[in-house]
Every structure is written in structure tokens, then in C-alpha cells.
Amino acid sequence: MRGWRNSLSGRTHRVPANQIAMAGFAAVVELVPRPGHLLSNQVAYEVEASYAEQEYQPDEAVTGEVQITTSEPLVGRVRVVAIDEATGLRVYRELFSVRFRRAGTKRIPFTIVPTPAPNNSYRVVATLFSLDAPHDRTRLAKATTEFSVHAAETPIAPLPFWLSYCADPTCGGQPPLAVNVCPETNPSCSPSRQTTVVPLLDGRQINQVLFPIQNPNGTGVTATLVSGSGSVIGSLVLSRTSPVILKSDVDVTLSYYNVSPVWGGTTNLEFVSVTLTSAEVVTTVYRHPTFLVNDEVTQLHEQSREIISGESQIAGIDPGQMHAIFMPSEFATLGEGNFSTGNLNIFMNYANPPYIDALGSIYAVVMPRFAHEYVHELFSEVAQSHPGNYDCLNEGLADAFAFAAGFLPEQDFGPVGLRGTDFNQGCAAITQDPEIHDAGNCPFWQVHRLGQLSQSFVASVLSPQHVIAFDSCNLTSAQTGNALIVLFSEAAGVDMTQAIDMAEIPNAGSYEAAKQALGL
Ligand SMILES: [Zn+2]
Numbered sequence: 001m002r003g004w005r006n007s008l009s010g011r012t013h014r015v016p017a018n019q020i021a022m023a024g025f026a027a028v029v030e031l032v033p034r035p036g037h038l039l040s041n042q043v044a045y046e047v048e049a050s051y052a053e054q055e056y057q058p059d060e061a062v063t064g065e066v067q068i069t070t071s072e073p074l075v076g077r078v079r080v081v082a083i084d085e086a087t088g089l090r091v092y093r094e095l096f097s098v099r100f101r102r103a104g105t106k107r108i109p110f111t112i113v114p115t116p117a118p119n120n121s122y123r124v125v126a127t128l129f130s131l132d133a134p135h136d137r138t139r140l141a142k143a144t145t146e147f148s149v150h151a152a153e154t155p156i157a158p159l160p161f162w163l164s165y166c167a168d169p170t171c172g173g174q175p176p177l178a179v180n181v182c183p184e185t186n187p188s189c190s191p192s193r194q195t196t197v198v199p200l201l202d203g204r205q206i207n208q209v210l211f212p213i214q215n216p217n218g219t220g221v222t223a224t225l226v227s228g229s230g231s232v233i234g235s236l237v238l239s240r241t242s243p244v245i246l247k248s249d250v251d252v253t254l255s256y257y258n259v260s261p262v263w264g265g266t267t268n269l270e271f272v273s274v275t276l277t278s279a280e281v282v283t284t285v286y287r288h289p290t291f292l293v294n295d296e297v298t299q300l301h302e303q304s305r306e307i308i309s310g311e312s313q314i315a316g317i318d319p320g321q322m323h324a325i326f327m328p329s330e331f332a333t334l335g336e337g338n339f340s341t342g343n344l345n346i347f348m349n350y351a352n353p354p355y356i357d358a359l360g361s362i363y364a365v366v367m368p369r370f371a372h373e374y375v376h377e378l379f380s381e382v383a384q385s386h387p388g389n390y391d392c393l394n395e396g397l398a399d400a401f402a403f404a405a406g407f408l409p410e411q412d413f414g415p416v417g418l419r420g421t422d423f424n425q426g427c428a429a430i431t432q433d434p435e436i437h438d439a440g441n442c443p444f445w446q447v448h449r450l451g452q453l454s455q456s457f458v459a460s461v462l463s464p465q466h467v468i469a470f471d472s473c474n475l476t477s478a479q480t481g482n483a484l485i486v487l488f489s490e491a492a493g494v495d496m497t498q499a500i501d502m503a504e505i506p507n508a509g510s511y512e513a514a515k516q517a518l519g520l
Contacts, residue, residue, distance in 0.1 A: 457492055
């Protein structure tokens with residue numbers, strides 16, 4: 001064996017970083033044979049080791065191939081070892097026999113089992129030995145290559161349009177929201193302890209947060225806004241910046257998940273996301289790590305799919321694959337946190353554990369609202385069929401449609417409006433101070449009272465025969481009354497003047513008269 005080292009001209013080919021994901025990279029070592037060992041001066045051996053990939057996920061089988069090329073007949077063995085580059089320990093060793101009757105190339109596949117531990121790099125060395133004589137094991141060629149195994153980097157979860165990730169811990173250099181917490185009995189106290197509250201999604205700081213300050217000891221606390229952009233309502237902190245500097249000598253907990261502050265340090269309000277994909281919808285659910293730990297995320301995704309396919313089928317409209325985000329109260333820093341962009345995005349606020357307990361389930365909280373928001377997505381596809389101010393028609397249809405489709409409970413539709421109006425008494429009361437959902441729902445509620453609010457009815461109102469310009473929020477206008485008579489009558493297939501009379505909206509008195517008044 002003496003002298004073999006000099007006979008190797010090992011040219012170790014390392015994988016350049018920018019090629020790391022490229023498949024089929026081969027490390028090549030060429031051998032200059034040991035003088036005298038081989039009969040011919042022209043003989044060359046070549047070993048290549050290559051991998052399907054250079055990067056592997058944990059538990060993914062690491063597979064590769066050693067390619068042996070010889071210009072001579074050869075009986076030999078290939079030894080393949082994998083070495084952990086951090087520890088220098090060998091994590092895999094295998095011997096393969098090779099037999100060449102003549103010059104040629106052979107490929108030897110191999111699989112490294114068990115999969116090496118993640119977050120490490122591994123060096124693989126394939127060495128070709130000659131076995132021409134039983135005791136003359138001569139190293140003929142060697143090839144080296146590398147692969148790494150690492151945990152998948154968490155993909156960056158989408159955020160609703162009102163939130164963004166912070167590029168730095170000050171989140172763009174805005175002053176943090178400062179809040180003092182004092183006992184109710186001493187609301188102007190000067191707390192001596194403070195913590196920096198950082199809201200995080202998948203470990204990335206976000207720029208806004210909403211959280212309650214809770215006192216597990218039951219005694220009342222008062223929170224006061226000291227400075228910064230945001231507000232404090234009762235014990236609820238709404239911060240338009242991040243982080244939040246909270247001072248308190250009371251042992252409060254933060255958020256609906258009772259996070260204990262790290263006094264004199266940083267308190268992470270950590271949330272994690274899960275994304276599930278289907279043809280109908282890409283669903284992302286944010287949750288506190290302690291919450292929604294069973295099959296709730298899958299259920300939210302599956303129920304979203306069911307609502308999308310059900311309502312899309314009733315409407316005969318397919319806007320395309322939706323993107324839905326389900327978030328806890330902590331992320332709902334804009335409005336109620338329920339939005340449809342009309343552009344394939346739906347944002348849903350599933351509230352918080354106490355609210356969910358009060359309503360019975362997360363699905364009861366959020367899925368009827370999702371069914372409502374998805375109707376807005378359908379509406380936006382045909383908005384050109386509803387010229388004029390369609391805001392109230394859009395809101396009314398969103399509830400009426402979701403109700404007719406079986407995805408929204410009746411009490412969410414009527415008869416009691418958001419402002420407490422009883423739709424069974426007509427809609428005149430709404431005209432004093434119209435609220436868009438109430439002004440929208442009330443005329444549809446009259447259709448329901450008349451037993452005409454079917455799935456085909458709501459689909460026909462969504463995609464009407466006649467395109468009529470009217471202000472759907474003006475329930476004192478005869479133009480509105482006549483437009484609704486035409487839309488509702490053509491959708492129901494019967495004269496629906498009675499519904500508009502019950503809604504107390506001025507009108508021409510019949511379907512024919514309404515058409516005439518509108519010049520149709
Ligand atoms: Zn709406």
C-alpha cells in the first residue's frame with residue numbers, strides 16, 4: 001500500500017452555494033494509477049458520487065449514485081461513507097462490489113439510512129478499491145461530495161392588508177406604544193416594572209396588535225395610554241405600532257392566552273400559522289401555540305371549501321382559488337377583522353377563547369361570517385350588473401344568500417337588525433339613520449317572510465336580467481323601490497311588489513308599473 005497516497009490526484013469538487021439546489025451535481029476525482037500496478041499506462045478510473053438533491057428535509061431519504069468508469073477490466077469494491085462535518089463521525093458506511101469484464105461505466109445507487117440528523121452538513125466519500133488480488137486492496141479512485149439536511153424554513157405567512165412584518169425591532173423607528181397599568185384603587189400610580197411586548201407570527205415581529213390585560217387575581221386594574229399610536233379601551237390595548245412598552249406593579253397577564261410578562265425583559269406574544277391548500281382555497285390559520293391544537297385548522301379549511309363550492313355552485317360563478325386567513329382577536333386591529341377584498345382574499349376574525357366558548361364553537365363564530373364574505377367575492381365578479389350605490393344590496397345579499405345556501409343561521413339575517421330594528425315591522429325605521437347591513441337585509445327579509453327566498457332567488461338577484469342603476473341604501477327613493485320590485489320579481493318569477501310594500505319603500509305599485517317607471 002506504500003506510495004498510494006502519491007498516486008491519487010484527488011480533485012475534490014465542492015458544491016458552490018448558488019448551485020446547492022441543483023440536482024445531479026457530481027463530484028469527480030480522477031486517478032493517476034500507481035506506477036507498476038497496472039499493465040497499461042493509459043488506464044484510468046473515475047468515480048463520481050452524485051445526489052438527487054444536495055439539500056434534504058428531516059426524515060427524507062438521502063439517495064445518491066456512484067458512477068464508476070474504468071478503461072480496463074476490473075474486479076473491485078466501492079466503499080461509500082457519509083461523515084458528519086460538524087462532529088467528524090461516520091453516519092453511514094456501505095460496500096458495493098463492482099465487476100467490469102471490459103472498459104465501461106456502472107452506476108451504483110445508494111440510500112443513506114437512517115436519515116442523518118437535520119441542520120448539519122455531511123461529506124460523502126466514495127472510494128474504489130481493486131480486488132484483483134485478495135490481499136492487494138488498492139485504492140484506485142476517490143470522489144467526495146456533500147449534502148446537507150435541514151428543517152424547512154417556515155414559509156412567510158401572508159398577512160391581512162392592514163398588517164405587515166417589521167424589518168427591525170423598532171418596526172421602522174416609530175415610538176413604541178407605552179401603557180401604564182395600575183390598580184383600580186390607585187389609577188395614577190407610577191409602576192416601577194416594565195416589559196417590552198413583541199407580537200410575533202412564526203417568530204417574525206408584526207407591526208400591530210390588540211390584547212387584553214388580565215388580572216388573574218381578580219382585582220380590577222386600570223390601563224392608561226402614556227404615549228404612542230394606539231388606544232386603550234378598558235383593559236384592551238390596541239397598538240398601531242410594535243413593540244408595546246407595558247409598565248405594571250400588578251401581576252397581570254397579557255392577551256386572551258394569559259401570557260405572563262417578563263418584567264425587565266421582553267415578553268413575546270407568539271402566534272404560529274398553518275397553511276392548507278386545496279383547489280377552492282388556500283387557508284392560513286394563525287393561532288396561539290396552546291390553542292386549536294386538535295383538528296380545528298383542518299375543519300376550518302374543509303368548511304371553507306364546502307362553503308365556497310356550495311355558494312359558487314348556487315351562483316353559477318367561480319371567481320377562482322380563494323386565499324383565506326383566519327386570525328384571533330389579537331390580529332383584528334382594523335374594524336371587526338372580517339373582510340373580503342373582492343379580489344380572492346378573505347380575512348376572518350375568529351375572536352378568542354372566551355367568545356368562542358360563549359358561542360359554542362369556533363365554527364359558529366366564524367363560518368357564517370365566512371359564508372357572508374364569500375358572497376361579496378361572488379358579487380364583485382358581477383358588480384357591473386349593479387350600477388349605482390350597491391353597498392346595501394351587497395350587504396343584504398351577502399346575508400340573504402348565505403342564509404338561503406344554509407351556511408348562515410336565520411338570526412344572523414333577521415328579523416332583528418344590528419341597530420335593534422325589527423324587520424317584521426317594515427324598514428321605515430332604518431331610513432332615519434341607515435346602517436348598511438340593516439338597510440340591505442330588511443328588503444330581503446320581506447322576501448323571506450313571503451316564502452320566496454330560495455337559492456335560485458338569491459342567485460338571480462346576484463346576476464339579474466335587467467341592469468338597473470339605483471341607490472340601494474336609499475330606502476325612501478321610488479327608484480330604489482321600483483328597481484327592487486323588478487329585481488325581486490324577475491328572480492322569484494312572481495310579482496314581488498308586496499315585499500317592497502312590506503319594506504315600506506315607495507314604488508309604482510306593480511312589476512309592470514315599476515318596469516315602466518324605470519323605462520325598461
Ligand atoms: Zn359584508
